[in-house]
Amino acid sequence: MLVAGERITHVGDSETAIPAGVRTIEAPCVVPGLINAHVHLEMSGEAQTTSVFVLTTPTQRALACAENARKTISSGVTTVRDLGSTENLAIDVRDAVAAGRIPGPTVLAAGRAVCMTGGHGWFVGREADGELDVRVAVREQRRDGADCIKFIATGGVLTKGAVPGIEQLDEDELRSGIAEAHKHGMRCAAHAIGAGGIRNALRAGIDSIEHGHLVDDEGIALFLEHDTYLVPTLAAIRCIVEGGENAGMPDFVLRKARDIAEHAATNLKKALAAGVKFAGGSDAGTPFNAHDAYAYELELMQSMLGMSARQALRTATVAGADLLGIDRGTLGVGHVADLLLLRSEIESDARPYRTPIAVVKAGALVGALAHAAA
Numbered sequence: 001m002l003v004a005g006e007r008i009t010h011v012g013d014s015e016t017a018i019p020a021g022v023r024t025i026e027a028p029c030v031v032p033g034l035i036n037a038h039v040h041l042e043m044s045g046e047a048q049t050t051s052v053f054v055l056t057t058p059t060q061r062a063l064a065c066a067e068n069a070r071k072t073i074s075s076g077v078t079t080v081r082d083l084g085s086t087e088n089l090a091i092d093v094r095d096a097v098a099a100g101r102i103p104g105p106t107v108l109a110a111g112r113a114v115c116m117t118g119g120h121g122w123f124v125g126r127e128a129d130g131e132l133d134v135r136v137a138v139r140e141q142r143r144d145g146a147d148c149i150k151f152i153a154t155g156g157v158l159t160k161g162a163v164p165g166i167e168q169l170d171e172d173e174l175r176s177g178i179a180e181a182h183k184h185g186m187r188c189a190a191h192a193i194g195a196g197g198i199r200n201a202l203r204a205g206i207d208s209i210e211h212g213h214l215v216d217d218e219g220i221a222l223f224l225e226h227d228t229y230l231v232p233t234l235a236a237i238r239c240i241v242e243g244g245e246n247a248g249m250p251d252f253v254l255r256k257a258r259d260i261a262e263h264a265a266t267n268l269k270k271a272l273a274a275g276v277k278f279a280g281g282s283d284a285g286t287p288f289n290a291h292d293a294y295a296y297e298l299e300l301m302q303s304m305l306g307m308s309a310r311q312a313l314r315t316a317t318v319a320g321a322d323l324l325g326i327d328r329g330t331l332g333v334g335h336v337a338d339l340l341l342l343r344s345e346i347e348s349d350a351r352p353y354r355t356p357i358a359v360v361k362a363g364a365l366v367g368a369l370a371h372a373a374a
C-alpha cells in the first residue's frame with residue numbers, strides 16, 4: 001500500500017516499485033483506523049461519574065479531554081464521536097486537534113446532550129421540555145458548533161433516580177428535535193436502554209440508538225423498517241459489572257448495571273440475527289472504561305454477540321463511518337489513509353489491536369512507531 005499526502009494512492013502486489021525516498025513500514029496486517037461512535041472525552045473512567053462534574057473545574061476537565069484524545073489516537077482509534085460534554089469541551093478539542101495543537105483522533109461532537117428536566121445526565125445536559133424547547137435546545141447546540149445531536153430517550157445507569165427502562169423525552173419531543181437537527185444536516189443519536197424509549201426514538205426518526213440493551217421484538221421490527229443503527233456499548237456495562245465491586249461505586253449503579261447485563265446479550269443477539277445494523281461504540285470514559293481500550297469492545301462483539309472477527313472489524317470501521325457520514329473506514333485507492341498496522345492477523349480474538357505497530361492518521365504517523373522514531 002502506498003500513501004501520499006492524506007490519501008491511499010496504491011493497493012496491491014509487492015512488485016510495484018516503491019518510489020525513492022519513501023518511508024516504508026512492514027506489517028503483517030493493515031486495517032482501517034478504528035471508529036468509536038460513542039465516547040465522552042471529558043470522563044476518564046472514574047468510579048463516581050457524577051462527582052467528576054462537581055469536584056473538578058472546567059479547566060481540569062479540558063486537560064483530561066486532551067489527555068484522553070492522545071490516548072485514543074495512540075491506541076489506533078482515528079475517529080470518535082463524543083456524545084455529550086460540558087462547556088463545549090469536546091467541540092473545542094475537535095478544533096484543537098484539527099488545528100494540530102494537540103494529538104488526537106478526528107472528533108465529531110454533540111455538544112451537550114438534550115434531556116428532559118431531571119432526566120438522565122441532567123447535571124451535564126441541556127434540560128428541555130416540550131416540542132418547542134427541545135427544538136431550541138438543538139438550535140443552541142448547533143450555534144455552539146456541534147456536529148450532531150444526542151437526545152436522552154430513557155433513564156440511565158449512572159444517574160441516581162433515573163430508571164433505565166423508563167421513557168424520558170417523549171416521542172413528540174424527539175420528533176421535533178430530530179426534525180430541527182436534520183434540517184441542518186446534523187445526525188441524531190438517542191441514549192435509549194428501555195424498550196419503550198427505543199421505540200419512541202425509532203418512530204421519531206433517530207439515526208442511531210445508543211445502548212439498546214432492552215430492545216424488544218417490536219423495537220427490532222422498527223429498527224429494520226427505519227434502517228437505523230444500533231451502537232451497543234458493551235464495554236460500558238461489562239466494565240461496571242467487572243470493576244465496580246469494592247471500587248467505591250454507588251450501589252444504585254451496580255444494581256442497575258447487573259440487571260441490564262443479564263438481558264443485554266440475549267436481546268442484542270436477537271437484533272443482530274434479525275439483521276439490525278450495528279456500529280461500534282464503547283461509551284469510553286464511563287466507569288473503568290478507558291479511552292485506549294476500544295479493543296475490549298471488539299472482543300465483546302465476538303464473545304457476547306457471536307460476531308466473527310471480520311464482522312467486529314467492519315462494525316468498528318465501515319459501519320461507524322456510514323453512521324457518522326464520513327469518508328473513513330475503507331482501505332482503497334483515493335480514500336483517506338487512516339490506518340492501523342498490526343503485528344498479526346485478527347482471527348479468534350482482538351488481541352492484536354492492543355499493541356499496534358503503528359497508527360496512521362490522514363497519512364501521518366501518529367501512533368507507537370511515530371514516538372519511537374522521534
Ligand SMILES: [Zn+2]
Binds near residue numbers: 039040083283
Ligand atoms: Zn454515553
